[in-house]
Amino acid sequence: MDFELSEDQHALVSALQAILEDHSQIPQSARFDSHWCDTDLQAQLEDMGFLDAAREIGGLEGALVVYETARVIGAVETIGRGLVAPIACPGLELSGPVALARRDGLHLAIRNLPIARMLLIEDGADVLVLDLADGVVEPVETILAYPYGRFAAPPVLDDARRFVGAGEAMRKWWRVGLAAEIAGAASAAIDFTVDYVRTRKAFGRPIGAFQSVQHRLVQRHGYAKAAYYLAMRAAWSGTASDAQVAACHAQSGLKELLFDLHQFNGGMGMTNEHLLHFWIYRARALQAEAGGPTRAALAIAAARWDDGLSEPEERHLSMARS
Amino acid sequence: MLEELQRLEPFRAEVRGWLAANLPSDWRRRMLGASEADHVAFQEWWFGKLMAAGYGAPHWPAEWGGSGFSFAQQIVLYEEIARAGAPRLIHYFVALHHVPGTLLHWGTHAQRERHLPAVLSGKEIWCQGFSEPNAGSDLASLRTRAVRDGDHYVVNGQKTWSSNAHHAQFCLLLARTDPAASKSRGISYFILDMKTPGITLRPIKQMTGASHFNEIFLDDVRIPAENLVGPENEGWKVAQSTLSSERGLSILELAERMKQGFALLLADARVPGPDGVPYDDAETRRRLVDIHVRIEALRVLVNNQLGAVLRGEALGVAPSIVKLYYSDLLRDFTRLGASIRGIESQHLEDVLMGGPNETGYWMQDYLYSWAWTISGGSSEIQRNIIAERGLGLPREPAAA
Ligand SMILES: Cc1cc2nc3c(=O)[nH]c(=O)nc-3n(C[C@H](O)[C@H](O)[C@H](O)COP(=O)(O)OP(=O)(O)OC[C@H]3O[C@@H](n4cnc5c(N)ncnc54)[C@H](O)[C@@H]3O)c2cc1C
Secondary structure (H helix, E strand, O other), X not given: OOOOOOHHHHHHHHHHHHHHHXXXXXXXXXXXXXXXXXXHHHHHHHHOOHHHHXXXXXXXXXXXXXXXXXXXXXXXXXXXXXXXXXXXXXXXXXXXXXEEEEHHHOOOOEEOHHHOOEEEEEEOOEEEEEEOOOOOEEEEOOOOOOOEEEEOOOOOOOOOEEEOOOHHHHHHHHHXXXXXXXXXXXXXXXXXXXXXXXXXXXXXXXXXHOHHHHHHHHHHHHHHHHHHHHHHHHHHHOOHHHHHHHHHHHHHOHHHHHHHXXXXXXXXXXXXXXXXXXXXXHHHHXXXXXXXHHHHHHHHHHHHHOOOOOOHHHXXXXXXXX | OHHHHHHOHHHHHHHHHHXXXXXXXXXXXXXXXXXHHHHHHHHHHHHHHHHHHOOOOOOXXXXXXXXXXXXXXXXXXXXXXXXXXXXXXXXXXXXXXXHHHHHHHHOOHHHHHXXXXXXXXXXXXXXXXXXXXXXXXXXXXXXXXXXXXOOEEEEEEEEEEEEOHHHOOEEEEEEEOOOOOOOOOXXXXXXXEOOOOOEEEEEEOOOOOOOOEEEEEEEEEEEEHHHEEOOXXXXXXXXXXXXXXXXXXXXXXXXXXXXXXHHHHHHHHHOEOOOOOEOOXXXXXXXXHHHHHHHHHHHHHHHHHHHHHHOOOOOOOHHHHHXXXXXXXXXXXXXXXXXXXXXXXXXXXXXXXXXXXXXXXXXXXXXXXXXXXXXXXXXXHHHHHXXXXXXXXXXXXXXX
């Protein structure tokens, strides 16, 4: 398949982009912070129904919303509210940000927990849904580009609602969301850097005229494009294996991406006067949540090849040598 | 695109059935280490079979003897050919792609009538004479001269890296007709009959041991003026048609073949080593997944390019992105092949003639993968193109 958007999808993306354009600036007061939640945008996405796209239209539309919003400077929560919860927990009433965690990770700092109304907990085959009362979450000081929080005391799960058999869907759409959000952050960071190297001059010419800069940016651009298409393919097909591939690929290119983009922004890239870090730390945080490229790769190997390292679809081949 | 392909499921079944019935199951055994003569004979035979079934020239228009298939049909056909692991029609590559891509756009009616049916008969082999010892990436600096002399052009100079020239009857030749004009302006494009007096061929031995390309020396070679393709001094434009014709569906075929070739790599990782343990450790698994994931990424990039073609959109730098991605990946893929079983996989084995780029004879595959980052516009040139035309970065300053 290819990933040209349908007319309706185009309309959705254009409408969304028109709104996002009004959120491309960071307020002066937040300029030097390590993260900034765009609460206005979060509310707008909620009110205008963009976060219901996955449930009302489909997973691909939900993933498009995640991707596009990941490109803006302010952080918004879209994976939980816009993708995982609506698909994995049908019928669950949703309003406001949704944080995501694993049952064995409830003692850790959890992304978006301070702004979330609800926490989805992956519990093996099932999903637990916990409403978050005021005061149970303590914010965690972090340089990562999202709000992080921790439970003040271990949460009591007795009252949590259980979605039996929803665990697999949660894992899958969480991966799709992480892949789409990493792809969005990566492409925004590349665009930001391309703009920078076009204008910043050294030795009498824009640094973007130097091949060593150009070629590495091209490599990173190829990675980000592939990451986008793989995330969209996974959202479209809804298969567990496509979701794994998308999440693994999105994480695998990050090491070079982070290094090169910082490098090409020079000393400025090391400061928080420059905006680059918003996307870079976003990608770092998402990668940490996804478990890292090695773990993702080994999980794919285990899922595909545990019955003796062979590809299921390819057994028909009589390509034996000699 | 998906719906279009779904409508073609009956066609897919037909092609698959035909391949199952007609592709000799032992062809790989027969072509492993085959002589040039056996290789050529087999390519001719297989091309004849494909032509008889209507699958030999899917991209050629029907009026010139091709199948006149829709683009979507061609996609299906190439996918199935790759999936079946059929031989690549490498012997006919220039004849089937570059020749129609050039002559259908720029050739005279007489040139088309003379050559296109002959190509489809399977008897006319072509080569490409563009590169020179001092003009590769910077092709427009080529120096081979063609001087008009009555109703002929007289050509002197040297070409190099000409694949399959030792089998070719004709050559697509670029030569300079106006040395005073700026680089790309004074070049003309010719059909060169390889039997013309004054042509000397020297095969070049490659590091894999095979001789796949040649030097061509041209001494007072007389080319009839009617063999000029396109207007005099506009050969550079004609050459762009030649070069873009190789960027069509061959990349889809290569991507699909790579997916098939991956099964061979897995098979090798499964075989126990000298200590009785399969090469199936965590590090190998991680590297295998890296290749697997990048093959999937390649396939989505290719599909997206094909989708744009189907919708009639301008391709922009998409072919460069795909070519770059493919050639980087092929190198890492075959490198893993050449290291996965330790020294066992590093012997230089026989060449699988007409095989894909991942034959499973890894050392051959690995060495040959280096050709892909050079030929058809090197990786550096592709990156320049993407940077300038795709990302809109400033052009490199011209040489002083
Ligand atoms: C297997 C194979 C088959 C071929 N078949 C044919 C054929 O049939 N007919 C034919 O005409 N030719 C053929 N070629 C030739 C091919 O087109 C040339 O090899 C290619 O254009 C590169 O030219 P070159 O080898 O002279 O390398 P060069 O141009 O000398 O390049 C050497 C290195 O310099 C780099 N470089 C050059 N310019 C730049 C730049 N501006 N910026 C950064 N780096 C740069 C290149 O990327 C490369 O890494 C074939 C080549 C191969 C490998």
